[in-house]
């Protein structure tokens with residue numbers, strides 16, 4: 328449990344003792360008590376006098392009085408966790424009302440590059456992202472690195488303050504880019520301590536507040552964090568999906584040339600958009616497909632009306648079991664028609680559900696661009712890009728569905744293939760963006776599967 332300011336002051340022998348042991352004066356001690364926090368500039372003095380670690384001093388107190396609280400010196404934003412931790416820092420991006428606006432599950436990403444692709448991945452709906460890498464924002468933003476038009480993530484937590492971008496590709500600062508999109512951020516947070524906390528205690532709900540008037544209702548924010556129902560049971564795919572079908576014609580990014588229109592190949596693919604990242608659509612085009620994107624709620628009849636050679640099931644946010652309600656009947660219809668199917672991440676989980684397996688919430692999600700996965704057929708290890716908090720339960724797979732890939736971090740399922748139907752899927756992200764492109768072969772595997780099942784072979 329977090330250590331309250333009152334406990335720390337008591338440890339130091341009351342306000343008088345605290346003032347003399349840390350040398351900060353009685354007035355400062357009064358302010359600490361009022362704000363229910365010790366400002367970072369006093370942490371080392373307090374740490375020396377009490378023997379408490381710096382992380383303990385940052386993760387504080389659930390004893391905030393109701394009503395508005397002033398922030399400790401230098402703090403302009405706060406992240407309040409459902410476990411009562413109050414993490415003060417400096418706000419950037421969009422300001423919020425005093426009630427805070429960024430609420431969601433705090434999850435950490437271990438990626439060292441590609442923060443803009445990560446922030447625009449629609450699978451982050453309902454989540455606040457904290458990066459374990461300390462320098463975020465220093466290459467600015469560019470429209471070329473957006474994986475979706477809207478930012479679905481609810482907020483951003485980083486260690487270092489944002490600096491001016493130093494990158495020829497940058498067209499805007501991360502700060503301005505976030506402001507434009509209504510997303511709040513907080514810097515100056517000990518993201519290592521926060522990550523360890525999530526690793527030790529599991530996923531946490533948090534509320535990020537960066538109020539215009541500098542007034543914080545800590546008790547109210549804590550109440551909100553505790554009342555948030557959590558991602559389990561949430562269908563978020565419907566919220567981030569496209570509302571109308573459209574054609575996608577762009578291929579993968581070309582060094583120095585940006586996004587390029589590629590000559591599309593002869594296979595017709597319908598991509599079901601549960602929150603698709605653009606780079607998946609680009610990879611499909613580059614692998615030789617004509618891509619029609621359809622909304623998450625498209626029925627089997629609507630999908631099959633496009634006469635696809637293959638159906639792709641995209642990544643997406645939320646709990647697969649909740650999205651299954653409308654997605655599984657559609658996928659079953661597509662499988663019954665004998666159409667080849669390829670799924671990524673949420674698409675993988677939905678394919679598994681349609682084949683009769685079940686999914687569950689992982690104790691620790693996998694997020695980042697450096698996740699090792701073993702291909703069981705070849706023994707080859709791929710370094711993959713990942714972003715998921717749920718997983719397919721291997722034990723629930725029917726006898727005719729094979730496990731094809733496993734996580735080398737925790738042994739959880741990373742891929743399946745049906746022995747009876749032309750269908751396979753992976754939990755990780757072969758489109759990278761950000762991350763390594765070790766797994767591009769999966770798009771080629773999908774193309775080969777379509778070619779062997781085509782009515783008129785190419």
Ligand SMILES: NC(=O)CC[C@H](N)C(=O)O
Nearest residue numbers: 642643672673715716717
């Ligand atoms: N990237 C994804 O598709 C994520 C799938 C699912 N929302 C999960 O968290 O596991």
